[in-house]
Amino acid sequence: MRGGRRIRVRGQVQGVGFRPFVWALARRFGIEGRVSNDAEGVLIEARGADLDAFEAALAAEAPPLARIDAVESAPAEVAGTGFEIAVSGGPGAETRVTPDAATCRDCIDEIGGGGRRAGYAFTNCTNCGPRFSILRGLPYDRAQTTMAPFEMCAACRAEYEDPGDRRFHAQPVACPACGPRLWLERDGAEVPGDAIAQAAEVLRGGGILAVKGLGGFHLACDAENADAVALLRARKHRPAKPFALMAPEARIARHAEVSEAEATLLRDPAAPVVLLARRGDQLAEGLAPGQARLGWMLPYTPLHHLLCDAMGRVLVMTSGNLSGAPQVIGNDEARRSLGDIADAMLMHDREIARRLDDGVERIGARGRMVLRRARGRVPGTLPLPEGLGARQVVAYGGQLKSAICLVKNGQALLSHHMGDLDDALTVEEFGKADADYAALFDHRPEAVAVDLHPDFRSTRHGAARAEAEGLRLIRVQHHHAHMAAALGEAGWRGARA
Ligand SMILES: [Zn+2]
Numbered sequence: 498m499r500g501g502r503r504i505r506v507r508g509q510v511q512g513v514g515f516r517p518f519v520w521a522l523a524r525r526f527g528i529e530g531r532v533s534n535d536a537e538g539v540l541i542e543a544r545g546a547d548l549d550a551f552e553a554a555l556a557a558e559a560p561p562l563a564r565i566d567a568v569e570s571a572p573a574e575v576a577g578t579g580f581e582i583a584v585s586g587g588p589g590a591e592t593r594v595t596p597d598a599a600t601c602r603d604c605i606d607e608i609g610g611g612g613r614r615a616g617y618a619f620t621n622c623t624n625c626g627p628r629f630s631i632l633r634g635l636p637y638d639r640a641q642t643t644m645a646p647f648e649m650c651a652a653c654r655a656e657y658e659d660p661g662d663r664r665f666h667a668q669p670v671a672c673p674a675c676g677p678r679l680w681l682e683r684d685g686a687e688v689p690g691d692a693i694a695q696a697a698e699v700l701r702g703g704g705i706l707a708v709k710g711l712g713g714f715h716l717a718c719d720a721e722n723a724d725a726v727a728l729l730r731a732r733k734h735r736p737a738k739p740f741a742l743m744a745p746e747a748r749i750a751r752h753a754e755v756s757e758a759e760a761t762l763l764r765d766p767a768a769p770v771v772l773l774a775r776r777g778d779q780l781a782e783g784l785a786p787g788q789a790r791l792g793w794m795l796p797y798t799p800l801h802h803l804l805c806d807a808m809g810r811v812l813v814m815t816s817g818n819l820s821g822a823p824q825v826i827g828n829d830e831a832r833r834s835l836g837d838i839a840d841a842m843l844m845h846d847r848e849i850a851r852r853l854d855d856g857v858e859r860i861g862a863r864g865r866m867v868l869r870r871a872r873g874r875v876p877g878t879l880p881l882p883e884g885l886g887a888r889q890v891v892a893y894g895g896q897l898k899s900a901i902c903l904v905k906n907g908q909a910l911l912s913h914h915m916g917d918l919d920d921a922l923t924v925e926e927f928g929k930a931d932a933d934y935a936a937l938f939d940h941r942p943e944a945v946a947v948d949l950h951p952d953f954r955s956t957r958h959g960a961a962r963a964e965a966e967g968l969r970l971i972r973v974q975h976h977h978a979h980m981a982a983a984l985g986e987a988g989w990r991g992a993r994a
């Protein structure tokens with residue numbers, strides 16, 4: 498038996514099509530052995546003549562949503578013939594879930610083509626689509642997502658089971674025959690006909706449309722129609738807070754300055770709202786009164802692509818909520834709380850498991866800055882400077898723009914942005930997220946860090962948990978926490994003597 502190698506790949510390598518990618522590489526390089534997921538990432542046992550090239554290609558050609566932190570290999574005896582994708586084993590295997598990702602080029606082409614997914618608003622594959630927003634529990638497989646009620650048709654199942662297909666083990670795989678359905682609703686009743694065409698009609702007529710998206714509902718209107726923008730402001734009771742905009746790249750460039758770095762950020766699979774300087778054709782001042790920059794995002798789901806294409810104008814896409822309250826995610830909830838704001842609702846029957854706002858980012862003097870970590874960036878970790886994060890700690894942050902931070906194994910896992918804790922529903926969301934992230938990260942803190950302010954809801958939550966579980970409670974002065982967080986994010990290792 499020839500010697501082989503045991504190759505360990507660490508990073509964001511689960512739920513991103515990594516095992517079928519390894520399988521295809523192994524075929525290309527004539528490698529025998531197996532690949533599996535476990536608690537540490539992906540494990541490959543490989544034997545063949547071209548192991549160096551195979552190993553180099555693992556990092557160089559990784560799938561679009563993968564992030565490789567390390568590839569470590571050691572000599573090992575590898576038995577068996579052929580190359581198999583092994584059943585994952587051990588505790589912690591298959592528990593990872595990656596962030597939601599914007600629709601990939603292949604899926605956009607498929608929606609615009611003549612195949613069975615032509616015009617289908619829920620098209621996705623291993624390289625794109627919903628993940629965290631549809632997750633109900635772990636491990637991440639279809640039965641634990643809001644896709645569970647949709648039984649795969651034979652054609653989708655064949656793709657799902659074929660390692661050579663880009664939908665191999667893509668949990669939300671769907672098509673018009675078996676997947677979620679889209680419709681337009683007025684006054685609680687479904688309007689028969691083409692939902693997208695009718696939704697575009699509402700927008701063209703200056704109306705307000707509620708759109709069920711990935712991490713919640715949006716309120717949409719024609720951003721090039723000042724009256725529609727004013728109507729949305731009046732109905733939403735939101736006099737001045739900027740509205741986010743959605744349009745394809747070419748259309749954004751008519752109204753905003755887009756540098757190379759900003760274009761790259763717009764096209765990131767996280768599809769954040771990117772703050773861009775105004776230029777060229779001026780849009781209504783009412784979109785963002787007094788702001789030099791407008792927030793822009795590209796369409797990031799098939800539904801958005803279809804709507805933007807049908808509309809052919811810039812859309813306002815602002816969070817569908819009542820001022821101060823969290824974004825609406827349920828259909829009945831939308832009918833209740835957005836019914837007075839929206840003239841019609843673009844609805845579907847795939848449930849949203851988690852509220853995830855759109856992320857907000859910008860390019861600053863030193864590169865990408867995250868202003869609001871949300872959809873597309875969670876769950877995800879930040880590496881901490883060496884020497885930090887050896888112990889498990891949970892930190893609960895301030896009262897405004899709340900988020901939770903879990904530290905473990907030298908990494909910080911930041912929760913999604915949850916908004917201000919003045920609102921009872923947001924507080925409820927905060928408690929739910931706390932339990933959620935602890936389970937996802939398999940987190941068992943030995944200490945709880947809270948703001949020094951005794952009356953912040955986040956402080957009270959942390960103090961109560963510390964007391965209930967007998968954990969050490971650390972109170973941190975607010976501005977000290979801001980500074981330390983900034984230093985940590987920048988990787989500052991401390992002064993050297
Ligand atoms: Zn795709």
Ligand SMILES: [Zn+2]
Pocket residue numbers: 649650651652653654671672673674675676
């Ligand atoms: Zn199907």
